[in-house]
Every structure is written in structure tokens, then in C-alpha cells.
Amino acid sequence: MVLLHKRLTFVATVYFILASMSLVAQTPDFSKSLFDKYDTYKETAITHRRFKHKDLVPLIQKLPFEKQVAGKSFEGRDLYQIKLGNGPIKVLLWSQMHGDEPTATMALLDIFRFFQAKNDGFDELRQSILANTTLYFVPMLNPDGAERYQRRTATEIDMNRDALRFQTPEGALLKKLQDDLKPEFSFNLHDKNTRYSAGKSGKQATVSFLATSFDVERSWNPTRTRAMQVICSMSEALQNFIPGHLGRWNDEHEPRAFGDNVAKWGSSLILIESGGYKDDVEKQFIRKLNFVAILTGLQSIAEKSYTNYTLATYEALPNNERYLFDVLIRNAAFDYKGKIVIKDIGIDLIEKNTKNATGFTIKSVIEEMGDLSTFWGIKEIDATGLQVRPLVDFPDLIKAHALSKEVIQDKDINLDEQANFVLAKGNEVKYVILNGQIK
Template sequence: MDYLQLATHYLVEDLKGKYIHLDTILPVIDRLKSDFEITEIGKSVQNRSIYQIKIGTGKTKILMWSQMHGNESTTTKGVFDFFNFLLSDEKEASRIKKEYTLLCIPMLNPDGAYLYTRENASNVDLNRDAFNATQPEMQVLHAINKSFDPDYCYNLHDQRTIFGTEEFNLPATVSFLSPAFNSAREYNDVRLKSITIINKMNNVLQNYIPNQIGRFDDSYNINCTGDYFTTQMTPTILFEAGHYQNDYPRDQVRKYIFIALLSSFNAINENVIVDNELIKYLNIPQNNKCFYDFIYKNVKIIDNSEEKIINFVAQYNEVVQDGQLKYIATIDKLDDLQNFKGHIEYDCAYGLFSSQGLNYPVLGEAANFFIDNLTEFNNGLKII
């Protein structure tokens, strides 16, 4: 099976870029109504609708949700691409619908999606509200989880561009986690069920993004949704969509989320050798904070009349302006940075930094500057 070809073929063209909100997905949801069961299951703080999408008749039940954090939309796109595949007459699509019942909340935090924030409209991180369930969006998820009683949960997120795979120092394009159920981070049958699926997804993804699959930190926090559901004895998998070279809109990464989702349905209910599965899982490299968007090396500055050679970095801030997502590069750190890589790196060859009459970079300022008054950098990028 050519997973990447399928991911490309069934990509939903309506959904592009990272600014995906309720108005963006409603036309796509509307097209699913003839084949999927669509239900409004609640309202957000600002009274936006929260929907569930249900398909399949199989005995194995999977609950999945995306955009719990409103500015994490890559998995939402991947989910709709996967649903587009399930609409087809592909043999694998028919098998999945026969063997599984899928229930998806494609946008749990529609207010945060519209505002392009991690939190909901009450400034609460829903992924720290699982235990107390103070927010209406989390109450919706709890109610659906209780009524549906899933065999597995898929908790779908994005992670920042700063993450790479430990030892390989490549971008962590997709990362997974089987969340802990206690502070000792022990492994029980519930975690091992999730681990088996993660290993299958990892095996397939290695064919497309070798050494770019990470294992997310499993520190235990009962307030986190994955930890809470695992504590309630439901195998839960955290999906983290990360960075791929030159793919800031994450329209390539969504394809790898599609591949992960599709390949996961070949792993559930397989007979496995538990010890081997745990070893394979622990051999997935951990996520490591080792990247910046831009690194500028060998830059001459003048600070208090003293010449120095430094390295510095710039990082994109994502800001919605006039309904469009903008990437604004700002100077983030000055350091030797020997343990870090840049998604884009420039060797400034000991040229002199200048910006707005200063010969040194200022933290938090826009990454607009010159080197030797000849080479211009605008919004982080070299102007050619």
C-alpha cells in the first residue's frame, strides 16, 4: 500500500494552512452528512457549536478529538483527509468501516480555533482541565467519552517547531505518546495496548520520514487528558504533528498524520509479544528541544564599543491579521548555540550586524537587519 499516494489523493483541498476554524470546516462537515452521522453535541464558552462525526459499524470503538488547543490544526486537516478516504470505495476503507466504529470531535475548542490561541475563551488550557472539567468543552468530551465508552482514544495535537528527535537532530515531524497512568510512569496492559499501535504507526512512517518520529515526554499529570483517560483504563494515544522542512503551513505534515491514522487500524487487536513491543517503543527517540526557526552564525556585533563574534536565533510568532495567519520572525536568543540547529541557517562570515542604527541584535525585535550594510534580512529571511 502506497500510504503517501493515498494521503495526497484524498487530501481535502478546502483546508489549507494553519488557521483552521469552525467556519472553515463547516462546508467540509456538510459534505459528509450523506455518509457520516453528524451531531451537535455542545457549545463552547462563546456559544460556538461543537460537533461529533460518527462512521462505521464495527465492534471496536475509537474516540478521537482534535483542536483541543485552538491553534493546533494540522491533525484536524489529517482527520478530514482520512474521512475523505473513508468515503471512497477503497477496500481498506470498507474494512475499517466494517470492523470499527469511529467517533470524532474534529474541533473541541472552536473559540480557541477562531482566536488562534491554545486556550479556550476563558483562557483555560483544556488539556489541563481533564480532572476537574470546569469548562464546557471539557464537559462535552467527558460526556461523550462516558456515553460512547471507547476501546481506544486518539488525542490529536500539534507541537512547536523547536522539537527534534534526540540523537538524530532531525525535526520531530510526528511524535507519539502512550500516556502514563501514575507518577511512577509504570507500564500496564492499558499502556501496552497503545504502545502496540504506536509501534505499527512508527514502522510505516519510517518509510516516509526516517528518524523524524519522536516519543513525547511521559511525565504524569492527572489534569492532562491523555493521562486522565489512561488512568480511567482507556488506552489513549497522543499524536503530535510537528515540523517538516519548509512546511510551516503543515500541508505536508498532514499527510503523515493521515498515514499514521490509516496504519493504526492495521495494529489494533493484533497478537503481540509484549516485551518486544515495549522495547521497540522505548527505542523511538525522545522529543528534544534542539531547533530554532533561524540561526545566524559568525555575526560581528559592537556592544559597548567592543567587537564580538556571536550566534543568534530568530523564531516565528504566529499572528492572525485581517483573517490571515502571518509568520512574524523576532530575535529570540543570543548564545553559542552549539547544541541547537536551525530549520534555516546562515553563516554571516563575520559580517557586521546593523539594524535601526544599532550594531547588536535586540531580543524581541523584528528580525529585519543588514550584514555589512550589504546583505539584507527581512522577516528572518535573506533577501536575494
């Protein structure tokens, strides 16, 4: 009788596992279709990063969803909350708490268009999300910063370091929303430096994730574990489109940061950091990746399919590292009074806002020289057999490019200066580097 009971228990356990596997297999994976059909939903009114609050407001006001002005920025700009769905699981998503991090704001506009569509093959996905979750969106939480295209608020406070004092009205609003809504999940949507690499590699960390730590010990509890599992569903989807370009943000506890405190306050906090991708200056491709990732994450929350993932999957994501320069020139020869020295040159390109922060110029800087064999460049030149020469050695080149006196450096190529020089073989010019740009 005991043996029979054990056999029945074993059969029941196997049946449960198989049934669960069958249920998982039946969960539709919409990520590839979302990626393929993305252009159908892209909000074409905004196609560049430096859009302003005045560009965003008309798009929000015409949305057919429940919306309200939840608060105002320090300079009096309206902070909107948009609500979708009527399910039991509350999810709060906010973007651009740093004014110069707009990628996810653009993706949220695309997601709003997605939820207005129908009869496109995604009705089942929309129904699942809207029936099981209630979504609260706060796009562009820092409009004053966006106006200046700067990280900080109008009061020069980093809002993401204001989760203890609440000196910014925008940060105080975010805390109020957390207290009032008590969301089970929260999405904290950011951009990051484009020179972060996915681990120790030459690949940019295009999208990175983090389940934020709620204490100094970086402990795990059910709240943080749920965030990690949702991240696994999103990263798995994006691996189809950017293999090797996904990363994991540093989980060192920052007691002043909203992400860490939201996790402490009981909401599963999912941090998304949008980095760089080659030749995607305005981050339109990364915007598309955000669109797919966020909808995939919302599906996994709505259907609770995230429960199938383990910590091992999360920990397999490589850490964000700093192994990239914008331009890396390898094996370049320098002539020091007749002695040839071989050095690599690491160049970074830094954006500077133009007037009213509607555009930008590039200022290059030679960040490092020497043996950079353990680093990579987003763009690279193998200068083996080529010598670094100053522009002043090539008067015809100066005339052809109409170069100003500020660009024409003296004979020394130094650290912390603009990258303006020539790579030549004898007197034959092979590459011209003007302000870090390869000509």
C-alpha cells in the first residue's frame, strides 16, 4: 500500500511538471513579431532625442486613455500619469527622471500607439496585459531637465539621489505614487553612457538590466526575485536581436537612489539602462528594443510566466564594464626625435548641447595613449606601418578641409586634447582624424 502511494505520488508529480511545461509552451512569444512589426506603432512625431515637454504634451493629450496631471515640475510643467488596464496587478512605469535620458520616453509613446491598435495579430497579448494588470505610466518625470537636455533637475539636484530628502517636487511625486498605488512591479527607465561594454568585450552594452538591491548586503527576497525573473524574460527576448550586447548593471546598494528604495518599499523594481549601438546616434534602434522588452516584461507579469526563470539565468548576464573608446587607433608610430615609439590612441567623443539644447556638437578628447590591447573601440583603425603626424605638416590638406587655426595643432599630440592629426605612410596620407572623426 505504501509502495502504491509512492508510485501515485511520483506519477502525480511527473504529471504536474509536464502540465506546467505544457502551460509554459503554450504561452505565446510575441517578441519577434513585435520587433518585425514595430514600425506600425512607432510615434513618428518624435524621431530625435532632444525633444521637449512641449513636444510631448500634445501626444499625451490626444491619447484615448485615462490620464491626469499628477503634479508639476519645479518650473511648473505638468507631470502626466496615464492609466491603462483594470487588472489586479499594479505596475508603475516612469521614464526620463534624468532629463538627458529620453530613449524609454520615446518607447512609451510607441507602446501607447500599440495599445490603441487592433486586429493586427496582437489582440490576445493586449487583452492578457490589460485584463491582468493596471498600468500607470509617468513619461518624462524631469521635464525641466529635458528642456536643458541635462541629467539634473532645474534645482541642479540629481533626482535619482533624492529618495531620502525629497527636495525635488518630481521626486516627491514619485514617492507619493509609490505610497498611493502600492505597485507590485515598477519599471525605472534610464539611459547610460554609450561606452559601457557587455563584460570584458568589444561589444557595447546596448541594453542593461538590474533588479536593484534593497540593502547593503545585496540580499534576495521574494520582491527582488520577482524583478530578476521578469528581467530574464526580457533579456531572453532581446538576445534574438542583439546577441552579446546585453548587460547587467552594478547592484551595489545606493541608499539615496529611488530604485533601491522602491525595492525597499516593497515593489519589484526593474531597472532598464539604454546604452549605445553602433551608428544609432539618435537611439531609434534602441528605442525599438525598449518597446519589445517592456511589452515582453508586461506579458510575463500578466501571465506570471516569469516564475519559470532562475537566478542562474540572471547572473549569466555580463556586468557592465568600461572597456570601450569611441575610436581606438592601434599600433600607431610616433617619432620622438628620431626614435619610433608604438602606441595605441583611445579617443572619446563628447556631446555638447547647442543653444536651447535642441541639437549638439561633438568635442573629441584623447583619453589615453599607450598599450590599449585590453580595450576595444566602437570604431577601430589598425595603424600598423603608419605614423602619427600633425596637421601642420600637410598644408594642402589644411586648405582642402578649410581648417581653422584652432584645429591645427602644433607638432605635439597630447592627452586631454582634441584629436586632430594624420596617419600617414611617408608623405602619403592614409587617414585624417578631425575632432575624433575618421575622414
